[in-house]
Amino acid sequence: MKNIFRQSLLAALVLTATTTAFAATSTEADYAAAFNTIHQVKAGVLNVGYVDIGPRDGQAIILLHGWPYDIQSYAKVAPQLAAKGYRVIVPYLRGYGSTRFLSDKTPRNGQPSALAADTVALMDALGIKQAVFGGFDWGARTADIVAALWPERVKSLVSVSGYLISSQDVGKKALPPQAELQWWYQFYFATARGEQGYAKNTHDFAKLIWQQASPGWKFSDATFNVSAKALDNPDQVAVTISNYRWRLGLEKGEQKYDAYEKKLATLPVISVPTITIEGDNNGAPHPAPQAYRAKFSGKYEHRTFTGNIGHNPPAEDPQEFVKAVVDAAAL
Numbered sequence: 001m002k003n004i005f006r007q008s009l010l011a012a013l014v015l016t017a018t019t020t021a022f023a024a025t026s027t028e029a030d031y032a033a034a035f036n037t038i039h040q041v042k043a044g045v046l047n048v049g050y051v052d053i054g055p056r057d058g059q060a061i062i063l064l065h066g067w068p069y070d071i072q073s074y075a076k077v078a079p080q081l082a083a084k085g086y087r088v089i090v091p092y093l094r095g096y097g098s099t100r101f102l103s104d105k106t107p108r109n110g111q112p113s114a115l116a117a118d119t120v121a122l123m124d125a126l127g128i129k130q131a132v133f134g135g136f137d138w139g140a141r142t143a144d145i146v147a148a149l150w151p152e153r154v155k156s157l158v159s160v161s162g163y164l165i166s167s168q169d170v171g172k173k174a175l176p177p178q179a180e181l182q183w184w185y186q187f188y189f190a191t192a193r194g195e196q197g198y199a200k201n202t203h204d205f206a207k208l209i210w211q212q213a214s215p216g217w218k219f220s221d222a223t224f225n226v227s228a229k230a231l232d233n234p235d236q237v238a239v240t241i242s243n244y245r246w247r248l249g250l251e252k253g254e255q256k257y258d259a260y261e262k263k264l265a266t267l268p269v270i271s272v273p274t275i276t277i278e279g280d281n282n283g284a285p286h287p288a289p290q291a292y293r294a295k296f297s298g299k300y301e302h303r304t305f306t307g308n309i310g311h312n313p314p315a316e317d318p319q320e321f322v323k324a325v326v327d328a329a330a331l
Contacts, residue, residue: 031082049099061081070092112166213282269297
């Protein structure tokens with residue numbers, strides 16, 4: 001028994017030493033290769049698939065993707081940050097990639113507060129008390145919500161399109177025709193035909209959204225196809241439809257998130273240090289920076305990425321996104 005214990009202890013020490021040595025000597029290229037290794041961990045109602053690169057004792061950074069994208073949006077960002085000494089975690093959201101629900105009985109709920117609760121559960125599962133957050137689209141909304149509901153878990157925030165917290169009451173209000181036109185897919189998803197159409201044409205649908213949201217981004221078919229694999233998740237359609245129907249008040253959501261939604265409905269101010277980002281050619285619906293400035297009460301800076309940058313800045317301008325995250329971490 002003592003020999004077994006000694007062997008186990010020795011193996012643990014060797015593994016720790018090997019991991020530490022790798023972190024100390026790894027280059028951006030090493031981390032780029034490591035980005036393809038997907039870990040799994042049980043967290044809350046999910047078994048989460050995630051990338052985890054960089055020194056384990058480095059400042060944690062959590063990067064959250066949007067719809068209909070995936071972790072590949074950060075394939076050039078995460079290795080750069082890891083090479084700078086940060087521990088970078090990039091999870092698949094519920095309904096994407098290798099992330100799965102632990103129970104068939106759990107509602108395939110896409111309401112925003114559920115995604116935020118998933119993120120906090122992931123932090124707990126990985127033993128991370130606080131992290132720098134970065135996100136765009138669904139990822140920015142999720143990061144905003146975590147910062148609003150659990151500010152002690154967020155060291156600082158990088159949020160594309162700024163303040164994206166909303167409520168069902170806000171979602172029910174009619175917008176000017178041009179603004180409603182930009183949300184065409186939200187209304188499509190409100191119908192049975194839309195749900196069937198998305199299920200039948202998920203990849204084609206996603207490519208159209210990419211093109212509309214980033215009209216200046218000339219991504220290749222190869223780039224798209226790598227990300228599109230994440231949309232083959234068995235819960236992708238259900239989670240996506242739920243998310244957009246919830247916003248219009250067509251779904252109630254789960255009762256366990258009611259307290260969160262009640263607070264979010266007040267559109268709370270975010271107090272953590274924040275850098276907001278907007279692309280100069282964002283074709284997706286987004287608020288003007290001046291509309292949300294007052295929603296951030298801590299140290300704050302806004303940056304507009306120029307050069308025909310659209311809705312997915314980490315993929316379209318990874319260098320500037322890395323700089324924003326590093327600068328936010330120092331706020």
